[in-house]
Amino acid sequence: MFGKLLQHSFRIFILSAKSQARSSARVRRYGKMSKPTIYLTRKLNSAAMKRLEEQCVVELWEGPDPVPRETLLSNIANKKGLCCLLTDRIDQEVLDAGTDLKVISTMSVGFDHLDLPAIRAKNIRIGYTPGVLKDATAELTMCLILATGRRLMEASKEAATGGWSSWSPFWMCGMGLLGKTVGVVGAGAVGSEVMRRVKPFRPKDLLYVNRTPRPDLEEELGAKQVELDELLATSDYVVACTSLNSDTQEMFNEEAFSKMKKTAIFVNSARGGVVDQDALIKALENETIGAAGLDVTTPEPLPLSSPLFKMKNCVILPHIGSATYTTRYAMAMLAVENLICGLKGEEMPEELKAK
Ligand code: DGY
Numbered sequence: 001m002f003g004k005l006l007q008h009s010f011r012i013f014i015l016s017a018k019s020q021a022r023s024s025a026r027v028r029r030y031g032k033m034s035k036p037t038i039y040l041t042r043k044l045n046s047a048a049m050k051r052l053e054e055q056c057v058v059e060l061w062e063g064p065d066p067v068p069r070e071t072l073l074s075n076i077a078n079k080k081g082l083c084c085l086l087t088d089r090i091d092q093e094v095l096d097a098g099t100d101l102k103v104i105s106t107m108s109v110g111f112d113h114l115d116l117p118a119i120r121a122k123n124i125r126i127g128y129t130p131g132v133l134k135d136a137t138a139e140l141t142m143c144l145i146l147a148t149g150r151r152l153m154e155a156s157k158e159a160a161t162g163g164w165s166s167w168s169p170f171w172m173c174g175m176g177l178l179g180k181t182v183g184v185v186g187a188g189a190v191g192s193e194v195m196r197r198v199k200p201f202r203p204k205d206l207l208y209v210n211r212t213p214r215p216d217l218e219e220e221l222g223a224k225q226v227e228l229d230e231l232l233a234t235s236d237y238v239v240a241c242t243s244l245n246s247d248t249q250e251m252f253n254e255e256a257f258s259k260m261k262k263t264a265i266f267v268n269s270a271r272g273g274v275v276d277q278d279a280l281i282k283a284l285e286n287e288t289i290g291a292a293g294l295d296v297t298t299p300e301p302l303p304l305s306s307p308l309f310k311m312k313n314c315v316i317l318p319h320i321g322s323a324t325y326t327t328r329y330a331m332a333m334l335a336v337e338n339l340i341c342g343l344k345g346e347e348m349p350e351e352l353k354a355k
Helices: 002-023 048-056 069-075 092-097 118-121 134-149 150-161 189-202 214-222 226-236 256-259 277-285 325-343
Strands: 028-032 037-040 057-061 083-084 105-106 125-129 181-185 205-209 239-241 265-267 291-294 315-316
Touching: 048 057, 048 277, 048 325, 057 069, 069 092, 069 118, 083 325, 092 118, 092 134, 105 325, 125 325, 134 150, 134 189, 134 239, 134 265, 134 315, 150 205, 181 189, 181 226, 189 205, 189 214, 256 277, 277 291
Parallel strands: 037 057, 037 083, 083 105, 105 125, 181 205, 181 239, 239 265, 265 291, 291 315
Antiparallel strands: 028 057
């Protein structure tokens, strides 16, 4: 009798533990309550999680997709810190819900998803992750330049679907980099690294547009600063590496595409928002420009119905510029350190200061 009772209580215990585990599968608490409580919008690698849990009580969204808006809004209350991604829009509504927020740390170099004036009005410190992703992003930009110029995706598809009948003198010819003019818009960390990687391919000219001159790049690479119109008119490759802000929003529009060479290859590894995408679609359809290679689009993910997916002269990647393990681990660790230092009132490794 006693044995049966014990068995029964044990079953109830297991069932309730299971149901608890199910209900907390998406949102879990970590660490001890004496530490500052923070909200993390995506689980990070184990080293970054360990570091975070040493210093903070961590509540997090464990789903594979971005945290749903309502979940973020209801979980941000009473949190001192927020560690977020570029997929999380941090605006007035989030700030109103997160009345205790002291630090926001984004695991990204881009910060167009953050409402800076609203965040600054609340004296919330902001951390971000510049520097650590410039090499990976420049490398991926090179992949796009070469894949689009040499028609890699198109050629690979032909090979796999029976279009490869024989070696043929002019079949699948594209544009290389040798002797071509490459124009980089935005000579910041990523743009400079792109130029450094283009140089060994022996282009004719390396042009750049930037708010400030870069005498270092001019000396090191022979790069030349020009006005945007000149870059658009003379470049065989126009490469967008500029951050998204009110000055650069849709700067690649109908007018800009009409100024480019008919054979120009447009590459964007910055943000979809720097392009008027409808104008780009038209420019590709009407052969105003030759081809485009995009790692970023509007919106993301790009709907499968987008005409861009149907175009042979358009290579689309799913925003993977910084996607090497080493880089993403470094970004995660930097985001965590920014958050921890910010919460302690210390200097952050990378704080986004008001300009
Ligand atoms: C960033 O960090 O802003 C990049 O776009 C991620 O690849």
